[in-house]
Amino acid sequence: MAFIKKSTDAASTGADRVAERDFAGLIAQLDDADPATRRWAARDLLVFPAATAALVARLKREDDRSVREFILTSLTRLGDEIAVAGLVEWLRSEDAVMRNEAIEAMKALPDEVAPIMGGLLSDPDPDVRIMAVNVLESLRHPHVEDWLIDVIDNDSVINVCGTAVDLLGEVGSPAARASLLRLRERFPAEPYIRFATDLALKRIGEA
Amino acid sequence: MKRILIVDDAATVRMYHRSILEEAGYEVDEAINGIEALEKALNATYDLYLVDVNMPKLDGYSFVRELRGHAMIPQAPAVMISTEAKTSDQTKAFEAGANLYIIKPTRPDLLVAHVRLLLGDTST
Numbered sequence: 054m055a056f057i058k059k060s061t062d063a064a065s066t067g068a069d070r071v072a073e074r075d076f077a078g079l080i081a082q083l084d085d086a087d088p089a090t091r092r093w094a095a096r097d098l099l100v101f102p103a104a105t106a107a108l109v110a111r112l113k114r115e116d117d118r119s120v121r122e123f124i125l126t127s128l129t130r131l132g133d134e135i136a137v138a139g140l141v142e143w144l145r146s147e148d149a150v151m152r153n154e155a156i157e158a159m160k161a162l163p164d165e166v167a168p169i170m171g172g173l174l175s176d177p178d179p180d181v182r183i184m185a186v187n188v189l190e191s192l193r194h195p196h197v198e199d200w201l202i203d204v205i206d207n208d209s210v211i212n213v214c215g216t217a218v219d220l221l222g223e224v225g226s227p228a229a230r231a232s233l234l235r236l237r238e239r240f241p242a243e244p245y246i247r248f249a250t251d252l253a254l255k256r257i258g259e260a
Numbered sequence: 261m262k263r264i265l266i267v268d269d270a271a272t273v274r275m276y277h278r279s280i281l282e283e284a285g286y287e288v289d290e291a292i293n294g295i296e297a298l299e300k301a302l303n304a305t306y307d308l309y310l311v312d313v314n315m316p317k318l319d320g321y322s323f324v325r326e327l328r329g330h331a332m333i334p335q336a337p338a339v340m341i342s343t344e345a346k347t348s349d350q351t352k353a354f355e356a357g358a359n360l361y362i363i364k365p366t367r368p369d370l371l372v373a374h375v376r377l378l379l380g381d382t383s384t
Contacts, residue, residue, distance in 0.1 A: 156314075212364055218272065219270045
C-alpha cells in the first residue's frame with residue numbers, strides 16, 4: 054500500500070471549510086474551538102478589509118502559534134491602520150516569540166509601516182526602539198538609511214545605536230560616515246561601538 | 261581546543277564576539293538563529309553556547325529550551341546575551357536552561373572571564 058502523506062491543507066479544505074465563508078460566518082469561526090477552523094477563517098478574512106479589528110482582537114487571545122501566523126499574514130496583507138496598530142502592540146509583547154512574529158510581519162509591510170516608523174524609533178521604551186531597528190533590516194524602503202543615521206545621531210541608549218550601526222554596515226552609504234564618526238566619539242569607552250563603527254566604515258569604503 | 265557556538269542574527273555582533281573568543285584561544289562557530297543552531301548542535305559538539313535572545317525563526321529562549329530537552333545533544337553551558345536588562349528577561353533565561361545572562365554590549369575582558377569560568381579554564 055502506498056504511503057499517503059496527510060496534508061494539513063488537504064484535511065482543512067474539507068470539514069474545516071464547509072461552513073459559510075461570508076464575513077459574519079468567518080468572524081464567528083475565529084472563535085471556533087478547532088484551531089484548523091480558526092486558521093482557515095483567519096486566512097479567508099484577508100479579502101475583507103473590515104476584518105482587521107476582529108483579527109487584532111483574536112490575536113490578543115490566540116494561543117495557537119499556527120493560527121497566530123495566519124492572523125499576522127492576513128493583517129500584513131490588509132495593512133490598514135488598525136492592522137498596523139495591532140502589529141505594533143504585538144511588538145511590545147514581553148514574549149520573545151510574539152515580538153519576533155511581529156517583526157517578521159512588519160518587515161513585509163514597508164508602505165504601511167513607514168508612516169509610523171518615526172514614532173517607533175522615538176518610543177520611550179528602548180527595547181521597542183531596538184525592535185523598530187530590527188524591522189528596518191528587511192524593510193525595502195528608501196528612507197531606511199536616513200532613519201538609521203538619525204538613530205545613531207540622536208539616541209542616547211548604546212544598544213539602540215549598536216543595533217543601528219550593525220544594519221548601517223549592510224545598507225549604509227558614504228552619507229553615514231560623519232554620523233558613524235560622531236557616534237564613536239559619543240561612546241569612546243565602548244569596545245563594541247568602536248568595533249561596529251570601524252566595520253561599518255570599512256564596508257561603506259570610508260575607513 | 262574548546263568550541264563555542266555563537267547564536268545571533270546580527271552579523272556585526274557575531275564577528276565582535278568571534279574576535280574576542282578566538283583571541284582568547286577558543287574555536288568558534290556561528291549560527292544566525294535558533295533553528296540553525298539546533299541543526300549545528302545535532303551535527304557537532306560544542307563546549308559552550310553564546311545565545312542572543314531576539315532572533316527570527318527560533319528565539320534564544322526557545323533554542324535553549326529545545327537544547328536542554330534534546331536527548332541527542334550533549335549538554336554544555338549556555339550564556340544568554342541580550343540588550344534587554346529587565347529582571348524578568350533574566351528569569352526567563354534561567355527558566356529556559358541558561359547558565360548565565362549577560363547584558364549587551366559585552367566588554368571583552370568580562371566575556372572571556374565568564375566563558376573561562378563556565379568552561380573551567382583556570383589555566384588559560
